[in-house]
Amino acid sequence: xxxxxxxxxxxxxxxxxxxxxxxxxxxxxxxxxxxxxxxxxxxxxxxxxxxxxxxxxxxxxxxxxxxxxxxxxxxxxxxxxxxxxxxxxxxxxxxxxxxxxxxxxxxxxxxxxxxxxxxxxxxxxxxxxxxxxxxxxxxxxxxxxxxxxxxxxxxxxxxxxxxxxxxxxxxxxxxxxxxxxxxxxxxxxxxxxxxxxxxxxxxxxxxxxxxxxxxxxxxxxxxxxxxxxxxxxxxxxxxxxxxxxxxxxxxxxxxxxxxxxxxx
Amino acid sequence: xxxxxxxxxxxxxxxxxxxxxxxxxxxxxxxxxxxxxxxxxxxxxxxxxxxxxxxxxxxxxxxxxxxxxxxxxxxxxxxxxxxxxxxxxxxxxxxxxxxxxxxxxxxxxxxxxxxxxxxxxxxxxxxxxxxxxxxxxxxxxxxxxxxxxxxxxxxxxxxxxxxxxxxxxxxxxxxxxxxxxxxxxxxxxxxxxxxxxxxxxxxxxxxxxxxxxxxxxxxxxxxxxxxxxxxxxxxxxxxxxxxxxxxxxxxxxxxxxxxxxxxxxxxxxxxxxxxxxxxxxxxxxxxxxxxxxxxxxxxxxxxxxxxxxxxxxxxxxxxxxxxxxxxxxxxxxxxxxxxxxxxxxxxxxxxxx
Numbered sequence: 240x241x242x243x244x245x246x247x248x249x250x251x252x253x254x255x256x257x258x259x260x261x262x263x264x265x266x267x268x269x270x271x272x273x274x275x276x277x278x279x280x281x282x283x284x285x286x287x288x289x290x291x292x293x294x295x296x297x298x299x300x301x302x303x304x305x306x307x308x309x310x311x312x313x314x315x316x317x318x319x320x321x322x323x324x325x326x327x328x329x330x331x332x333x334x335x336x337x338x339x340x341x342x343x344x345x346x347x348x349x350x351x352x353x354x355x356x357x358x359x360x361x362x363x364x365x366x367x368x369x370x371x372x373x374x375x376x377x378x379x380x381x382x383x384x385x386x387x388x389x390x391x392x393x394x395x396x397x398x399x400x401x402x403x404x405x406x407x408x409x410x411x412x413x414x415x416x417x418x419x420x421x422x423x424x425x426x427x428x429x430x431x432x433x434x435x436x437x438x439x440x441x442x443x444x445x446x447x448x449x450x451x452x453x454x455x456x457x458x459x460x461x462x463x464x465x466x467x468x469x470x471x472x473x474x475x476x477x478x479x480x481x482x483x484x485x486x487x488x489x490x491x492x493x494x495x496x497x498x499x500x501x502x503x
Numbered sequence: 504x505x506x507x508x509x510x511x512x513x514x515x516x517x518x519x520x521x522x523x524x525x526x527x528x529x530x531x532x533x534x535x536x537x538x539x540x541x542x543x544x545x546x547x548x549x550x551x552x553x554x555x556x557x558x559x560x561x562x563x564x565x566x567x568x569x570x571x572x573x574x575x576x577x578x579x580x581x582x583x584x585x586x587x588x589x590x591x592x593x594x595x596x597x598x599x600x601x602x603x604x605x606x607x608x609x610x611x612x613x614x615x616x617x618x619x620x621x622x623x624x625x626x627x628x629x630x631x632x633x634x635x636x637x638x639x640x641x642x643x644x645x646x647x648x649x650x651x652x653x654x655x656x657x658x659x660x661x662x663x664x665x666x667x668x669x670x671x672x673x674x675x676x677x678x679x680x681x682x683x684x685x686x687x688x689x690x691x692x693x694x695x696x697x698x699x700x701x702x703x704x705x706x707x708x709x710x711x712x713x714x715x716x717x718x719x720x721x722x723x724x725x726x727x728x729x730x731x732x733x734x735x736x737x738x739x740x741x742x743x744x745x746x747x748x749x750x751x752x753x754x755x756x757x758x759x760x761x762x763x764x765x766x767x768x769x770x771x772x773x774x775x776x777x778x779x780x781x782x783x784x785x786x787x788x789x790x791x792x793x794x795x796x797x798x799x800x801x802x803x804x805x806x807x808x809x810x811x812x813x814x815x816x817x818x819x820x821x822x823x824x825x826x827x828x829x830x831x832x833x834x835x836x837x838x839x840x841x842x843x844x845x846x847x848x849x850x851x852x853x854x855x856x
Contacts, residue, residue, distance in 0.1 A: 249750040251726075251743050252529045258726035259522045266515070389514045391521070395731050398724075405719045414685060423692035430697040437701070459617040466626075 264293065265401060266394055287374040294405065295370035299363065344439060351432040358425045365412055365421070373408035377401055521730050529729075532740045537747055538582040540593050542605070546634040549618070550609030551627040553634060556585075556597055563600040569668055570635050570644045571596060571852070573605040574628055574659075576651035577755060577763075578709055581605055583748045583835045584649070587741070590836055595845030601852070602639075606631050606652075611756040616703050618756040620763065621781040624658050632659070632666050643668040645852060649835070650674045650805065654767065657813075658780055661789045669855050671795045671848055674834050676805045677787070678774045678812035679767050685716055686804060690768045699761035706752030716803050745836055774816055787813075793821035795851045797844060802831040823851060 268289055380400060412418055441451045546553040573593070575581035584605070585593040596603050606628065611618060635644055646667045648656025653675025660667045679687050689712075698704075714721045729742065772778035778785040794817055798810035807826050814824050827834060827843055834840045 249747050251746040252526055252533065254722070254746075255529055255726040255729060256522075256526055258723045259526075259730070261723060262727045262730075263518070263522075266518075391514055391517055391730075394514060394518065395727070398727055402719045402724045406717060409718065410685075414688065419688045420692060422689055423694075427692075427694040427697055430694065430701045433701045434697060455614075456617055459614075463617070463622075 287378045291370040291374035295366050298366040348435050355428050369408045369412045373405045376404040532743050535740045535743050539588050540585050548627050548630045552607045553631040554605045556603040559597045562598050570602040572644050574648045574652040574656045577608050590841040592845050599849045610753045616757040619758045625781050628659050645669040647671040658785045661785045669793045673797050674805045676809040678809050680771045681808040683806040687768050695761040695765040703757050704755045710752050787816040788818040791818045793855050794819045796824045799829050799834045800826040804831045
């Protein structure tokens, strides 16, 4: 399922359609007609399980495509993924898959991919915790709303309650130190993977005699240094000028000609 | 127990119809325009452009007054300050007769990935200030920094005291380690060296991060709420304008972003007095000019405490801090923000000619 969270781009109609679909899905879980999810006489507390399942699925699809994760997915595209076959991630089209790297470098890439998969597994357990807590919280708070007269207003109130429970559960988990550390490690591992891929690409472009990213960056550093020196010289010249004001040039005098060098 | 009786079919049908209608109307207004006041580019440096807004015909002429330079965040587009005629801080300032300039940082590409904070503060922001001062023949201007742009403005003011007469900051963090700052907690252990090496960060990536702070409210609930009221065409257009702005974020130059994360979010150098830009120490106590600091009480990106901490660090004896009862984006784009913020800024500046 697409959400604006997965593909952060300007598509308000698609985002609305996705959110509305989720809303309907939720209502169906509550036993609205057409879904058959809830039979008559059903114990309402049994909703917590399916609700948590749906929610967990949404969290996974929403979060798994973060910027660094997208890069990692491209990296993991396998030995068959050579130049031009890699997926386009948030960082743009990646030039190489791990399988395209020289043997000695490929191991490091595969290690990073494996570590990333491990971390994503740990992340999934947090999503599971959030989903379970949110669903239990929601069922506990249903109170007077459950069994209310069916109306659009009531459906929306129920939805607002669900969102509050979801946000509260989410906030409680994502503020924990272990979650923050895990998220940082995920980002760092993904970034390391990206850097590793770019290192492979550097080797390739050097082989073809093309300027590499490192060389361009070195040129930029030189340019920046020159710019700084120029600014310092200009500042020094301004200070000298301010200290000893230049006498006004007599009217009618144009630009002074530079004295010609005497020919040898 | 069930929340709905089995005869809810009518509600379901009504809801389905309303969804279809809203979807159609959203598609109809998708082409709404953003930005409403006339402006012209007057200076540029790399991808950065300085714009001067043209005075409004009906505004009182105060051409001789001190110019106001708006310095927006690097992470979003500045047109949110001039989104539409009835929600435009820029327009309100122009209507008060102020001469308004605005910095648009543009879209850094791979040629700009080594741009650092010194470049942004000294060459780009500094270049804009110097251009205005020279072209207007004035010795100082009023600087209005927004969010991250407020941080850059604080740095510039501390380093170039004489250039800034009055400083206004909106939703500007100073203490990046307040306990309620989730963004700060999340990036605390990021490897900024890897961030620097992995290249420019696309705007979509940062958007994803901001949305992840409150994913259900920001990616689900706000759309479903469109079903609740009888949103008229204009309200839908307002909504879509904001959506366009929210999802229209520029890429971030790798080095500048890595520095910002490390120096501000991780090491909290600004409030600790250990920040150096271009080899010079940024000392907030050196800011002695009048400061108006407006922050949002319901801000999930810059918690109010992160901004209110400014009062303790400045050298200014004329500090006005004010929390507004809205959220981060509401400061620029809500009806409340559109009414209250410009009025406060204008009256505050008028008292400090």
